[in-house]
Amino acid sequence: MLYNEIESCNCSIIHEDIIEKVRESMPPEESLYDLAELFKVFGDSTRIRILHALSASEMCVCDIAALLGMTQSAISHQLRVLKHARLVKYRKEGKVIYYSLADDHVNQIFAQGLEHVNE
Amino acid sequence: MLYNEIESCNCSIIHEDIIEKVRESMPPEESLYDLAELFKVFGDSTRIRILHALSASEMCVCDIAALLGMTQSAISHQLRVLKHARLVKYRKEGKVIYYSLADDHVNQIFAQGLEHVNE
DNA sequence: TTAATACATGAACAATCGTTCATATGTTCA
């Protein structure tokens, strides 16, 4: 099993003990994949701006489009991504659909990120 | 000024008061862009796995490649991205370069993200 | 029922991204 890795990384293993220790500490592949998928959603400035806007107030699609100076279609596509990641929720009122943040995790992840960016 | 946005979003503004209120609460465009760039770095499962490995122990490039079953080149390219985002630091010891997490923000952002993923 | 409007969505395109491959740099050791 270890031999496969030696072949694929094209170099001899220097610290076998460390690799084994770290390997045991790694969460299941799937968790890390899900985590990457979550951050991928945060990794677009349009979505970041939508999320930040929604942290200030619930808004309908048209309002967000007007605020960000983008088309309704572009916003709608992005809201779909945010909805799928369970970062926003919505309520319907006639023709109008009001979006808001799904929970407080968004604000907390924002805060941590901004702390790093502002060093 | 408001007219441009009406044109670009292709819909009449429904809640002008909310838009104005939210607009005032928005951080500078550049901050949100930087924030998106940061999360973009977290948004790849290879980089997530590297970061998680480094949160357990400092490691050299070959070790990481062996651990993840990937080529040394692929890891090196990704470490470059992580270095540029100031998420990892390194120390040199002869031929070998040991990488480690730059600060504790990584762990905190990880924790917030995992909390959301695990609902 | 019809017109108007808020929102969703599929196809298509350009742009960005992650990996591979080949090769270069820099250090150690004989």
Place this chain on the structure above:
DNA sequence: TGAACATATGAACGATTGTTCATGTATTAA
């Protein structure tokens, strides 16, 4: 000095992504 090895990097490729455009659905109001 030269061979071995750890790491870095540029070019190129396929894959993914964000937006636009055109169109579809659903609701309201006349």
